[in-house]
Amino acid sequence: QVQVVESGGGLVKPGGSLRLSCAASGFTFSDYCMSWIRQTPGKGLEWLSYISTRGSTIYYADSVKGRFTISRDNANNSLYLQMNSLRVEDTAVYYCARDRKELASGGVYSGMDVWGQGTTVTVSS
Amino acid sequence: EIVMTQSPLFLPVTPGEPASISCRSSQSLLHRNGHNYLDWYLQKPGQSPQLLIYLGSYRASGVPDRFSGSGSGTDFTLRISRVEAGDVGVYYCMQALEPRTFGQGTKVEIK
Numbered sequence: 001q002v003q004v005v006e007s008g009g010g011l012v013k014p015g016g017s018l019r020l021s022c023a024a025s026g027f028t029f030s031d032y033c034m035s036w037i038r039q040t041p042g043k044g045l046e047w048l049s050y051i052s053t054r055g056s057t058i059y060y061a062d063s064v065k066g067r068f069t070i071s072r073d074n075a076n077n078s079l080y081l082q083m084n085s086l087r088v089e090d091t092a093v094y095y096c097a098r099d100r101k102e103l104a105s106g107g108v109y110s111g112m113d114v115w116g117q118g119t120t121v122t123v124s125s
Numbered sequence: 126e127i128v129m130t131q132s133p134l135f136l137p138v139t140p141g142e143p144a145s146i147s148c149r150s151s152q153s154l155l156h157r158n159g160h161n162y163l164d165w166y167l168q169k170p171g172q173s174p175q176l177l178i179y180l181g182s183y184r185a186s187g188v189p190d191r192f193s194g195s196g197s198g199t200d201f202t203l204r205i206s207r208v209e210a211g212d213v214g215v216y217y218c219m220q221a222l223e224p225r226t227f228g229q230g231t232k233v234e235i236k
Contacts, residue, residue: 035225037174045166045174045217047225059223062126095173109221111164111179113186118173 002026002114004079004096009119016086020119022079022096027114030074033057033099035112036081038092038121046092049081053102064090086123093118127152127220131228137236138208146231148201148218154181155198162221165194165203168230169214177216178203210235 008020022034036048049070050059058070069082079096097112128151138144154161161181166174176185178194181201191206205212213235218228 044215044230045168045219045227047219047227050223050225061224109160109162109180110183111176111185111221112166113176113179115173115175 002098004098004114004116006094006096006116006119009094009121011122011124012086013125014086014088014123016123017082017084018086018121020081020083020094020096020121022081022116024077024079024098027098029072029077031103032101033107034070034072034079035097035099036070036079037095037097037112037115038090039095039118040089040092048094050099051079083121086121088123091121091123093120126224127154127222127226129218129220129226129228131216131218131231134229134231136231136233138205138212138233139236140210141207144205144208144233146203146216146218146233148196148203148228150199150201150220153198154201154220154222156222161197161201163194163196163201164219164221165192166217166219167212167214168217169211172214174217179221208233208235 005023035050051070067085071080095118098114100107100109130149132147163181165178168174182194193204215230
């Protein structure tokens, strides 16, 4: 079935780094853009980053720009989020989600329609 | 950054009755392609968010037709024609013009 599964979360000290992974299956990964979203404890959702199918277009939220890097490996159906200079306020559940589908005629946006179960990142000394 | 404001933040509902949530953006979400880049997501208790509505009014696959989205520009509404017990959770609007931003969420509970 169509799914994405996040991994790589854990406990890290402030200033440390962590790399999250998102494994996609059940669909042609290289046809879809992807996004990362997080949810801080007891709070709402925060969109973090977006990457196009070939990685040529990337966007970040201001809160993570310059610290987080999104990337993908289409050969291995995987999405990544490299997180550096982590802060206590980065503590959250991190989700990856399937995004816009890119066709030869252009992109088709139909929402972020497939979400993983999330992976938990805790930044604490 | 586009700021998204939802109201109400808490909505007690009665099964079988209609319900609606408002979402307002600080800038127009109407793209030059004619679509409004506004989504609605529902996060049920203990679950990941799920897509309900995209581009303002298009129901996602598998979403019951009790759910509808409307609006244009800066003002949008999610309507549930007849609330069911399984509709409880937190509803979020999100604008999809990069960088994307979510509303604060509206918690829907059964009265």
